[in-house]
Amino acid sequence: MTYSIIAKCSETGQYGVGIQSHFYAAGNACWANAGVGAVVTQAMALIDHGPLGLKLMAEGKSASEALSERLALDPDSEIRQVAMIDSKGRVAAHTGSVTIPAAGHVMGEGFSCQANLMWNDTVPQEMADAFENSKGDLADRLLTALFAGQNAGGDIRGMQSGRILVVDSKIMDKEWEGILVDVNVDDHSDPLKEIERLLKVNSIYTDFTKNGYELELDNSQAEEYPEIAFWTGINLANNGDLENGKELTGIALKSHSGWRELLIRCSENNFFGITEELVQQLLNNEQ
Structure with a gap:
């Protein structure tokens, strides 16, 4: 199973994607651009939906319009799962009718959780509840949702890879400057625990560089x-x-x-x- 979440932080305006799957380098399914939105494409993923979905939203299409346009061009859309969130926090999600069960998605205010190949069909709702009840940085909240998905049963194949990607709320002249967090684990026996560890390291190094290469340490x-x-x-x-x-x-x-x-x-x-x-x-x- 791949389970994922896309979301916008109501306080900072940041967008983010979190994913975990028993497949090598599942992070390749995550796409986000600062000031534009985020996309996740999974379940026999067609990666095109990521960058091209972002392109449509950058041109002014809503998440729903961008998703509809992309699915209309995909002859195998019924085997896939795709979710998008635009700059206004509007979400759209699709779970194909022949996506390997259990499969489904749950959308809420400014987020969408989706999963396939689940042990049971409660995973998306458990993720949604965990995200809505969480506090803190968007990256931490995304990880909280992923842990909830795993605790609800997770992938019937196990765990292998994951990613947390967070971008800024404002469009940047240089797209890469809008990336705030990008923690990617391609192959690990417990990718969520490894992401949790790396998020802490990322936070420390971010503070270090922002503070002019100086940080108070014990x-x-x-x-x-x-x-x-x-x-x-x-x-x-x-x-x-x-x-x-x-x-x-x-x-x-x-x-x-x-x-x-x-x-x-x-x-x-x-x-x-x-x-x-x-x-x-x-x-x-x-x-």
Whole structure:
């Protein structure tokens, strides 16, 4: 079974797609463009419905109009499932009459949940209920819905891959700049747990880059994320906090020999404000 959800956040205007399937790289079925909407195409998926459905919505078609137009061009539409959401949060969904059962979809205000090859037909409703009752970031809410789908029975074949894709509410000149979250697990024994882990990593790195490559970390976090510890330490040292800077870079230096070499190479061109003097000060932290 593939089960999925498309949704728009009523607070941020962000759009998102979440999917899980016992099939390699199910994330290829997810499509979303900032300020336009999102599409998911599954059940003997015709990938064309994703990018071309988005194109129609970008041209001003509603989700319903775009879906109808795409299905009219698909001679095998009755074996497929497709759902779309447009910039106004309007949703449209299709479950073909010969999609492998149990199959169905549930639409609500600003979202649609769909599934096929289910152990039972309660999966879409369980997902819908979980999404409506959830709070937090859209990515987390999408994952909550996916967990609900799995807990309701999930794929009769098991689990293999999944994806969470979230885009911004505004159209971007450069489409890729509108991607806020894209966590994709192509092959894993428990893709939802792996997505959950990666969403946490994604959140930490997002905060790190937004904050100018600096993030407050405790020692356990610094050991888990030596990359962040290293650059945060450099930033602190460059801004006069040599003691804490040495502590954080020291954690990175102890984790892998390559960090010491990177520090030296950066000093050759004063990259990131790393001078030979700073290198000597930081290396004095090594035991």
